[in-house]
Amino acid sequence: xxxxxxxxxxxDYIEDHLTDDIDISEAAKIAYCSTYxxxxxxSYLAGVPLAExxxxxxxxxxxxxxxxxxxxxxxxxxxxYESPTSFTRAFKNIHQIAPRDAKKSGASLTIFPPLKFSITxxxxxxxxxxxxxxxxxxxxxxxVKIDKNMEKNxxxxxxxxxxxxxxxxxxxxxxxxxxxxxxxxGVRRDNEVGEWEYLIVVASNAPLQEGMxxxxxxSAQWAVFxxxxxxxxxxxxxxxxxxxxxxxxxxxxxxxxxxxxxxLDSNPKNLAFEVWFPVNEEE
Numbered sequence: 001x002x003x004x005x006x007x008x009x010x011x012d013y014i015e016d017h018l019t020d021d022i023d024i025s026e027a028a029k030i031a032y033c034s035t036y037x038x039x040x041x042x043s044y045l046a047g048v049p050l051a052e053x054x055x056x057x058x059x060x061x062x063x064x065x066x067x068x069x070x071x072x073x074x075x076x077x078x079x080x081y082e083s084p085t086s087f088t089r090a091f092k093n094i095h096q097i098a099p100r101d102a103k104k105s106g107a108s109l110t111i112f113p114p115l116k117f118s119i120t121x122x123x124x125x126x127x128x129x130x131x132x133x134x135x136x137x138x139x140x141x142x143x144v145k146i147d148k149n150m151e152k153n154x155x156x157x158x159x160x161x162x163x164x165x166x167x168x169x170x171x172x173x174x175x176x177x178x179x180x181x182x183x184x185x186g187v188r189r190d191n192e193v194g195e196w197e198y199l200i201v202v203a204s205n206a207p208l209q210e211g212m213x214x215x216x217x218x219s220a221q222w223a224v225f226x227x228x229x230x231x232x233x234x235x236x237x238x239x240x241x242x243x244x245x246x247x248x249x250x251x252x253x254x255x256x257x258x259x260x261x262x263x264l265d266s267n268p269k270n271l272a273f274e275v276w277f278p279v280n281e282e283e
Contacts, residue, residue: 002253002282003031003032003253003254003282004117004118004248006030006031006032007031007041007045007117008116008117009030009031010027010028010030010031010038011114011115011116011117013026013027013030014027014053014054014057015057015114018054018057018058018061018079019061019078019079019080020080021080022054024038024039024050024148032253032256033254033256034190034256035148036188036190036196037254037256037259038050039150040150040239040259041243041254043150044239044240044242044243044244045117045243045244046115046117049150049151050150051149051150051151052151053112053115055090055093055094056094056112057112057114058079058080058090059090059091059093059094059095059110059112060094060110060111060112060113061079062075062078062079062087062091062099063091063095063102063109063111065078066099066102066103067102067103067107067109069103072084072087072088072099072100075087075099076088087099094110094112095109095110096108096110097109127225127241127242127245127246128225128226129223129224129225129226129246130223130224131221131222131223131224132221132222132223132224132276133219133220133221134217134219134220134222135219136216136217136218136219137180137181137203137216137217138203138204138205138214138215138216138217139185139187139199139201139202139203139204139214139215139216139217140176140201140202140204140206140208140212140213140214140215141169141173141185141199141200141201141202141212141213142160142164142169142199142200142201142211142212142213143197143198143199143200143213143215144156144157144160144197144198145195145196145197146188146196146197146198147196148196153198156198157186157198158232160198160200161200164200169200169211170184170200170266172209173200173201173202174202174266176202176204176206177202177203177204178202178203178204178205178206180203180204181202181203181262182262182264183202183262183263183264183273183274184200184201184202184262184263185199185200185201185202185203185260185261185262185263186198186199186200186260186261186263187199187201187215187217187258187259187260187261188258188259189215189258199213199215201213201215217258217260218257218258220255220257220258220278221255221278221279221280222257222260222276222277222278222279223242223246223250223252223276223277223279224274224275224276224277225238225242225246225274225275225277226272226273226274227272227273227274227275228270228271228272228273229270229271230268230269230270230271231268231269231271234271234273235261235273235275238275239275242275242277250279251281251282252279252280252281252282253279253280253281253282254277254278254279255278255279255280256278257278258278259275259276259277259278260275260276261273261274261275261276262274262275262276
């Protein structure tokens with residue numbers, strides 16, 4: 001399970017740099033994936049976003065420093081806060097008390113130990129999937145820039161879907177859909193200048209219309225999982241199960257290729273969908 005070993009090494013890197021500016025791209029490189037994939041994988045496996053984990057670990061170490069007599073100003077600088085005020089706000093969010101109160105005897109603090117990922121056996125619910133190898137294919141549709149902070153994207157992407165749907169653009173995409181992949185696709189990618197984008201597109205050879213973009217999805221191998229349920233909970237739960245239940249025992253690694261969501265109808269209360277999970281075979 002080399003990918004799991006590398007993931008734990010990336011956590012070691014983060015732990016070693018909690019008093020520095022943590023380079024997430026370097027942590028992702030250690031885990032053999034892109035920064036986007038690394039943050040997604042981390043959030044599903046750990047149950048919290050990477051940024052929140054880092055906040056919790058810094059607050060834990062800061063509490064130890066305070067109880068050992070450290071000054072609030074010095075500790076706020078040590079853990080990268082712009083001011084004692086911002087440090088105090090973050091500290092109270094974690095510990096429910098102000099930093100100065102943490103110094104007092106008997107102060108109640110919340111401690112978050114370092115993560116260590118391992119394989120565990122869960123549940124008996126089956127997961128059906130099939131493997132798909134595809135040559136590159138063209139998609140057309142609409143795009144939005146997304147943030148390097150995954151927490152912000154939980155707001156950006158749903159708002160983008162609402163915009164595309166309410167404007168009539170989503171209905172138009174259904175009309176342009178080719179036979180390559182039936183359904184409307186949600187695709188995450190790095191663009192040509194290193195920005196993250198989320199695309200709402202269809203596989204199609206149709207000419208571009210005003211306001212549209214086109215993108216060539218590179219050839220890759222995907223594990224394809226199908227399910228049905230209310231949005232967005234059903235697809236989020238499937239993503240989590242793929243990371244926590246299927247990937248650790250599959251013999252595959254998360255590949256550095258676009259992950260794709262395929263929406264097969266337009267019923268948000270019981271929508272049929274697929275998750276195309278990019279993989280490489282473990283060496």
